[in-house]
Amino acid sequence: xxxxxxxxxxxxxxxxxxxxxxxxxxxxxxxxxxxxxxxxxxxxxxxxxxxxxxxxxxxxxxxxxxxxxxxxxxxxxxxxxxxxxxxxxxxxxxxxxxxxxxxxxxxxxxxxxxxxxxxxxxxxxxxxxxxxxxxxxxxxxxxxxxxxxxxxxxxxxxxxxxxxxxxxxxxxxxxxxxxxxxxxxxxxxxxxxxxxxxxxxxxxxxxxxxxxxxxxxxxxxxxxxxxxxxxxxxxxxxxxxxx
Amino acid sequence: xxxxxxxxxxxxxxxxxxxxxxxxxxxxxxxxxxxxxxxxxxxxxxxxxxxxxxxxxxxxxxxxxxxxxxxxxxxxxxxxxxxxxxxxxxxxxxxxxxxxxxxxxxxxxxxxxxxxxxxxxxxxxxxxxxxxxxxxxxxxxxxxxxxxxxxxxxxxxxxxxxxxxxxxxxxxxxxxxxxxxxxxxxxxxxxxxxx
Numbered sequence: 447x448x449x450x451x452x453x454x455x456x457x458x459x460x461x462x463x464x465x466x467x468x469x470x471x472x473x474x475x476x477x478x479x480x481x482x483x484x485x486x487x488x489x490x491x492x493x494x495x496x497x498x499x500x501x502x503x504x505x506x507x508x509x510x511x512x513x514x515x516x517x518x519x520x521x522x523x524x525x526x527x528x529x530x531x532x533x534x535x536x537x538x539x540x541x542x543x544x545x546x547x548x549x550x551x552x553x554x555x556x557x558x559x560x561x562x563x564x565x566x567x568x569x570x571x572x573x574x575x576x577x578x579x580x581x582x583x584x585x586x587x588x589x590x591x592x593x594x595x596x597x598x599x600x601x602x603x604x605x606x607x608x609x610x611x612x613x614x615x616x617x618x619x620x621x622x623x624x625x626x627x628x629x630x631x632x633x634x635x636x637x638x639x640x641x642x643x644x645x646x647x648x649x650x651x652x653x654x655x656x657x658x659x660x661x662x663x664x665x666x667x668x669x670x671x672x673x674x675x676x677x678x679x680x681x682x683x684x685x686x687x688x689x
Numbered sequence: 690x691x692x693x694x695x696x697x698x699x700x701x702x703x704x705x706x707x708x709x710x711x712x713x714x715x716x717x718x719x720x721x722x723x724x725x726x727x728x729x730x731x732x733x734x735x736x737x738x739x740x741x742x743x744x745x746x747x748x749x750x751x752x753x754x755x756x757x758x759x760x761x762x763x764x765x766x767x768x769x770x771x772x773x774x775x776x777x778x779x780x781x782x783x784x785x786x787x788x789x790x791x792x793x794x795x796x797x798x799x800x801x802x803x804x805x806x807x808x809x810x811x812x813x814x815x816x817x818x819x820x821x822x823x824x825x826x827x828x829x830x831x832x833x834x835x836x837x838x839x840x841x842x843x844x845x846x847x848x849x850x851x852x853x854x855x856x857x858x859x860x861x862x863x864x865x866x867x868x869x870x871x872x873x874x875x876x877x878x879x880x881x882x883x884x
Contacts, residue, residue, distance in 0.1 A: 507710075515703040519710055526714040533725040540727075540735055 452577060459581025465558045466589035467635040472558045475549045476590055477624040483606050486594030488542045490587025492535070492550065494580065496527045497559055501567040501579035508568045520563045525554045558586060589631070596627050733768065736793050737776065740811050746771040756877050761841075762869035765791075767878070773798050774808060775878060781865025785858035792863065794870035796878065797833075804879040806833030810867055828853070829867055841868040 465471040472493070479485045500523050504511075511519045532550055535543040543550070553559065562582055567575040598604055601618030603611045617623045695701055737745050747768040757764040762781040770776055775796040782789050791813040797805035807829045829842065832849045842851045842864040853860045 511706055511710075512699060512703045514699065515707050519707060522707070522710050522714055526718060529718055530721055533721055536727055537725045 451574065455574060455577045456581045459578060459583075460585045460588070461639065463582075464585040464589060464635070465561075465582055466586055466593075467632050468639070470632065471561065472556055472586060473628075474552065475556070476593065476628060477621065479546065479549055480590055480594040480597055480624060480627070481601070481619055482545075482598045483591050483595040484542075485545050486590035486592075487587060488539075489546060489549065490583065490590045492531050492546070493553060493556065493558065493586055494583025496524065496531060496553060497562060497579035497583040498576055499527045499579075500524045500559060500563055501575040502572055504563045504567040505570060505572045505575035511568075516568060517560075517564070520560060520568075521554065524559055524563070528553045558582065593624075593627055593631055596631075597623060600627075733766070736778070736811075736813070737768075737770070740776065740793055740795055740809055747776065750775075752877065757873070759869055759872045759876070761865045761872060762789075764869060764873050767873075770795075775874070777870045777873065777878075778813060779866045779870040779873070781862045781867070781869055783865055784862025785856075788859070788862060790859070790862040790866050792866045792870075794867060796870065796874045798879070802879075804874050806830065806836055807867070807871070836871060841871060 461468075463469055466473075466476055475489055475493075479489045500520070503523050504520060507519070507523075528551060531553075532543070535546070535550070562578060566578045570578070595605060597618045598606075599610065600615050601623060603609060603614040615623075618627065690698070733747065734744055737747060747770050750767040750769055752764075752767060757767075762779060764777055764779050766776075766778040768776040775798065777794045777796060778791065779794055780789055780791040784790055793809075793811045793813055795808040795810075797808045799805035809827070810829045828851060832842070832851070835849050841848045843849065844852050844857055844860050844864060851860065851864060853863065
């Protein structure tokens with residue numbers, strides 16, 4: 447895997463195709479488990495682990511699994527890893543296991559994991575798929591932790607269980623508060639992302655329409671004709687950009 | 690289609706691939722289940738730790754199925770703790786959308802071995818109830834002076850009114866779970882002790 451490919455996968459998973467804030471996938475655990483930042487990290491890391499493992503295994507078996515039974519095969523693989531994560535959490539981190547409740551087994555039908563398996567892992571090499579799982583999972587973890595932190599600070603006056611102050615607005619710990627913070631997070635993220643993307647595009651566009659110095663041009667070229675030629679070049683590039 | 694054709698067909702390959710994946714996954718999970726299984730003793734110790742913040746020795750107490758069921762719900766486990774109190778796991782129904790709530794109730798014994806009220810109530814699990822995280826374990830122990838005779842907790846009827854903020858229906862199930870433990874304590878647990 448080249449460095450450029452690695453950067454593209456990382457950028458896609460974390461920002462461009464962030465599952466929570468750009469694609470609005472995995473909404474159910476996002477709303478239910480973002481009451482505290484610790485829950486967000488726990489859920490995010492569990493999903494990341496399952497994403498990496500399932501992506502690697504599905505990528506390894508992509509030429510073995512017949513197309514007709516690929517979805518049931520993916521579900522069995524994902525369910526196996528989810529069950530392993532459940533067992534490990536129940537044994538070693540029971541408090542997190544209790545706080546995740548029913549949303550932990552529901553990872554089996556999480557559309558982020560099934561979506562990455564279907565659209566990426568089943569068509570790409572093992573290392574690419576592992577990176578895709580890692581960065582998509584990290585994107586999900588960051589979003590969940592961010593939303594959880596905001597809700598915990600405003601709703602409980604605490605962060606990661608440590609009390610900051612007595613002031614709290616209970617609305618933010620309720621379901622309505624979850625929708626409110628989630629919607630706000632999507633709006634802010636997309637506004638910032640679109641702005642950065644527009645700036646990046648306009649810079650690329652400016653670079654592309656800059657006239658190249660014509661070394662073969664005669665010295666006695668009419669200045670008016672030169673301007674017209676430059677305008678034509680600009681118009682051509684702009685038209686291509688629009689296409 | 691002949692048998693030979695079937696064995697060479699795509700359908701056969703699909704069946705074999707799915708079977709192999711399911712068998713390997715099943716085998717792996719069976720091994721891990723054996724390694725990572727949490728014993729009943731460990732779960733009980735976790736419950737005690739959840740209630741008291743520390744581990745404590747306990748003794749399992751046995752009652753008949755009839756003794757463990759009353760009008761409010763059912764009791765699934767009863768333990769006598771090292772400090773002389775009783776830890777009871779109780780489930781109450783009639784919550785929001787018919788959901789149930791299971792709680793651990795610590796029942797105090799006074800110096801004479803009589804029922805001394807509720808010390809703590811800690812949630813174990815709750816189905817279909819969403820606002821139960823607001824429950825604090827001193828909600829019920831604050832009414833220990835009133836829990837005498839045939840007085841129980843309620844959300845609106847006769848008795849001690851207890852409602853967890855914003856969760857009136859869910860508190861029904863919670864009150865039923867606590868009342869179940871309370872009735873068991875009054876009628877069986879401490880009555881049995883005296884006998």
